[in-house]
Structure formats: C-alpha cells, structure tokens
Amino acid sequence: MSDASHSEIPRGSANTLLRYLRHDLLSGFLVFLIALPLCLGISLACGYPPIAGVFTAIIGAIVCTFISNSELTIKGPAAGLIVIAIGCIEDFGGDGMTGGWTDADLAAYKAALAVGVAAAILQIIFGLLRAGILGEFFPIAAVHGMLAAIGVIIIVKQFPVALGVSASGEPLEMLREFPYYILEANPAIAAIGLVSILIMFLWPLAGKRVGILKPIPSPMVVLLVAIPMGMAFDLLHEHSYVLSGHKYQLGEQYLVKMPDRAFGMFNDITTPEFSALTQPKAWKWVFMFFVIGTLESLLSAKAIDLLDPWKRKTNLNRDTVAVGVGNLLASLVGGLPMISEIVRSKANIDNGARTRFADMWHGVFLLLCVALIPTILHRIPLAALAAMLVYTGYRLAHPTEFVHVYRIGKEQLAIFVTTLFAVLATDLLIGIIIGIILKMVIHLSNGVPLKSLFKPYIEVQEVDDNTSVILAHQSAVFSNWIPFRRQIEQIGLVQHRNLIVDLSNTKLVDHSVMEKLEEMQRDFEQEGLTFDVRGLDTLQPFTDDAHSARRRKLTTVRRITVIADESLETWLEDEFVKCGATGYTSLPCSGAGRRNLENGSRPLPNQVRLEVVVPFGVCEAILDFMRRDILPEHRVTACVETVDVVRVGHFTPTTDRQVVHE
Secondary structure (H helix, E strand, O other): OHHHHOOOOOOOOOOOOOOOHHHHHHHHHHHHHHHHHHHHHHHHHOOOOHHHHHHHHHHHHHHHOOOOOOOOOEEEOOHHHHHHHHHHHHHOOOOOOOOOOOHHHHHHHHHHHHHHHHHHHHHHHHHHOOOHHHHHOOOHHHHHHHHHHHHHHHHHHHHHHHHOOOOOOOHHHHHHOHHHHHHOOOHHHHHHHHHHHHHHHHHHHHHHHOHHHOOOOHHHHHHHHHHHHHHHOOOOOOEEEEEOOEEEEEOHHHEOOOOOOOOHHHHHOOOOOHHHHHOHHHHHHHHHHHHHHHHHHHHHHHHHHHHOOOOOOOOHHHHHHHHHHHHHHHHHHOOOOOEEEHHHHHHHHHOOOOOOHHHHHHHHHHHHHHHHOHHHHOOOEHHHHHHHHHHHHHHHOOHHHHHHHHHHOHHHHHHHHHHHHHHHHOOHHHHHHHHHHHHHHHHHHOOOOHHHOOOOEEEEEEOOOOEEEEEEEEEEOHHHHHHHHHHHHHHHHHOOOEEEEEEEEEEEEOHHHHHHHHHHHHHHHHOOOOEEEEOHHHOEEOOOOOOOOEEOOOEEEEEEEEEEEHHHHHHHHHHHHHHOOOOEEEEEEEEOOHHHHHHOOOOEEEEEEEEEEEOHHHHHHHHHHHHHHHOOOOOOEEEEEEEEEOOHHHHOOOOOOOOOEO
C-alpha cells in the first residue's frame, strides 16, 4: 500500500476520526457486507437465534473500538467457536433449532449466555493480569490441527443444512451419514445451497481474472442470487411440491428468522439464566469458551499485526480485556461470544482501512440494517448461509495446510493430524491436550532433558554498553518459551538493548520457537534494535523449511578431493567458490597414477591436492563443472566421499561468503 510509506502512522483517536473518515467508512461498509450474512450463519450454526450474531458484532465493533488499541482487527462472532457453542447448547438440552425453536432451545440458549458471562469475566481478569503471553504456550502445529478439525466439523454440520436436511450427532457419525443426506435432500433447497457453494468457491477465482469483480464480496453475491431463488420457490408460504414421485415441503422454516418490523430487534434481547452455573457441566464450557476463544483472538490479533501496512503492534493484554468486556455485554443481551476475527480483519486491510474506526463503522451499518430492514433479511435462505460456512470450514481445513505442515517436518504433520482426529473423536479441549502431549513425547525422544521441558536454562552476558547475549542450554521449545520470552523482552525491549540469542548449546529448537524468534526479530526492528540469533548452524534442521525444528546431530555432507597440476589450482579454487564452497584446503603434492606405474615413469611433480567439504547440492554443481570444463582437457583425479560434520553452517553457503584457506 503506497500510503504505508507515509511518514505519519495512522492512529484512531478523536482528532483523526474525520481525517481518515473516507477510508474507514468505505472499508467499514464493505466489511459490513461480508459480516452480515456470516453473523447470521454462524449464529444459526451455534444453535443461537440468528440475530444473536448481529448483537455480538455490533457490540464488538462499537465497544471494543474504544478499549483495544488494535487498529485493524474486526471484532465479532467467528466460525472457530461454533463447535464449542453448539456443544454447550446441546449439553444443556437444546438441538440447535434442528426441529424448530422450542422451550428446550430457549432454556439451553439462556444457559449458554450465562456460560458466556462467566467466560467473559475470566477473559477480563486474564487481560488485567497481563497474562496474554500465555497464548504463546500452545504449539503451532497443535493449534492448526485444532482449527482444521473445527473446519471439518463446520462442513459436516452445515452441508446437510445446505441440502435442506435436518441432521445432528457427533462429527464422525454424521460424516458416515453423508450418502443418506444426499438421498434425502430437498431439491429446491439443495439447489439454493449448491449454487451458493459454487459461488463461494468460484467467485474469488473470477475476481482474480476480472479485476472489476474483486471488490465485490462473495457472500454478498450469494445473497443476490439466493434471495431471488428463495422468492421463486415461494419460501415465504407453506406449500408442497412433487418431484420424481416424492413429495417435498417448503416454507418459512428454510428462511432466516428475523423480527417482523423495524426496531423489532430490541424485543429479541435475551438475558442469561445464571442458575445454570450451579451445574458442574457449565464450568467445562466456561473453560472452553475462555481458553479457545482467548487463544483464537490472540492468534488473530498477532496475525493481523503482521499484515498491517504500518506494522502497528497490538497490546494483547489490552485487546483481551476489550474482547472480554465485549463478550460480557454481548452475553448479557443475548449475543454470541466474540473474538478478533481474522477473515473480516484481512478484508478490512484489503479495503484500505486506516484506523480502528473502520470496525466501528461496520458495526453502525449492521445496527442500521437489522434495525430498519429486518423483513428483507428474513428472505435470506438458511441454505445460503450454510453454504458460506461450508466454504469457511474448507478454508480452515484446506488441503494445502497439510502440505505446508509436512514441508516443515514429518513430526509437525504427525502432531497436526493427531490433534485433528483427536478433536473429531473427542472435543476441542481433549484434542489439543493430546496434541500437546504428543509434541512433548517427540521432544523427549529427540533428546530434550525432562528438566528443561518447562524451564529454560539460560545465562546472560554483557557484550558492551548496548548489547547483551543470552546463551541457551538444553532446549528451546514451546513449553519453556514463555519464561524464555520474558527474559528476551526484559533484557532487550524493556532495557532497550541489542540482543544476541545463542542457541549453539541446545539439543533441540522446535518449530514453534523458530517462528516466535522470527516474530521477536520484527519486534526489535520496530524499536530500532537488533536481534541476532546465532548457533543454528550447529543444529541439523529436520527439513529445508526456514521454520523447521532443529536438533543436535552430526550432519551428512560431501568431501571432494581433487589431484591436479598446480597450473589449474587458481582456476579450480575460483570455480569451487562460485559453485558454493565456503572454504577449501590446498596442499602441494606429488605422486604417480596408473599410467605412470605401467610406464615405469617417475612420480609427477608440481601437483596440487584440493579438498572441499560441501552440501550435496554444491557437490553436484562442482562435479558438473569438472565434467564439463576440466576432465575433457586435463588429466585430473577426483573422488567424492560422504562425511559427517559437527557444524554444517561452516560449510553452508551464505550471502556474505568468505574464502578461507583451511
């Protein structure tokens, strides 16, 4: 973004409200177009009344804007909490309105609101205690596995809705029932659902080819197509139709339930039933809302900071308090839990938002829309909303996510897949705990001492008045990262000192820490400080990925020995370096080859012995050069050996290569 290089960094305040109004108002309106259908769909998928999601988005947008310092995150209901919300509803006797809105659904809804209030209070306390750093504990592969599982569950739960079929049950059980859902589909509703799914998948591709289509959000296109289809099928009136000898029912049960008049939304305000908190099972859901909701919100806020064109940094503790206050107010009036939502926040950035007021304006547009035209929203088919959530689930569990994790390391894929299936077979909390345990077992099997699994062993040394060194011993892994990070922040960011982190004495640096060290480097750069990580060359990466875990182990490389006439020495040395060698050994020598021995000749004088130790790729480049330019014209002897080295970094090419006679 061209404006990102401007000397002034946009900040949301009373003084800048009008200055950035054009940008923030436009982005808020475009985000509103995306948020409206998603808020309705997520709410229905959670087993709440559809307007509950809108309550949440309005409160999150207007209240959190003035508490959090996050400039670009959009607060509102998120697909990642669907699994917890519907689980809570079902545990309290509701069925997610599968059979219509009943007294049991209302009672479960009120109980879930009480759970939301308790979880919100925990979030506020969590933020006030400056405990946002606890979000750093969870290993990245396990978190991604949990999100992928949520995506699968959303698809499994919403696909029947897109077909017009009532369905409930455990995810794996419902997955086995997919052929039945297809056979029992209501053709008219399925037509709306499948067309909507096609639009969600194909519209982004069309936007890449036709630039004028890109600004139009696919959820809005779905509504522009699905609402007329619903009107054509006359879903506002109860009736039946016959197709291929089967009789199917149509009616308002396939449309979003909304107030029947302007400002009728205020009659749908619902208060919690706090007596539900006396039941022990309620606290399981309080804990899950608190842990998963806080974790997702922290991860989203951090991700959006990385995408922010002005690289503004969110105070995670303050943002957690903001989300907690928003959740408290939303739960008191009948809303869903909220988080800092990443998809709408990314759209906010893409639409050119400057400050936090874009979030506020998107909430204002939601309020005006639901207050003034609820009867129009009533015409939205449920199948269209389900289609949007199917697409959202697909993005959470996208196949490329498996490929990406595999490239980082097979052990990361094992954690990812294990967490995914554990969540599907049990629940979110147990699933991610299983993923964490597996990660610890893998660390122990890779030589991490048990005593350093949770406690980092570090020592601090002063280099000069402006620079310190942190020497890490034993391990640097996700489970001991929080105290490790506190030391880095205290010595570097708080004392405003340049920092060197030396990992050469560790036995393992895991994938999570590799990524977090990169984040710390960006934090130091924003403060005008340097952050240098050293010693990784002493460890062997599991894969070629920059974020791959590394462990202490001898690394296998190639040693090339060449015997040639001394007149070729300089040429060979120069070409070896060009191919990627970081050093070489050159020794004068003499000797006799097979031909000399057969002819009885004296050993050849003026010979040179060159030796290089290089990675496999560099070895192939050197051999290609010799086959092409040396061997056809010169009498040279060369051999290649496979050897193990202690520090592979000594032989790995860098951008600042130095040639050293060894």
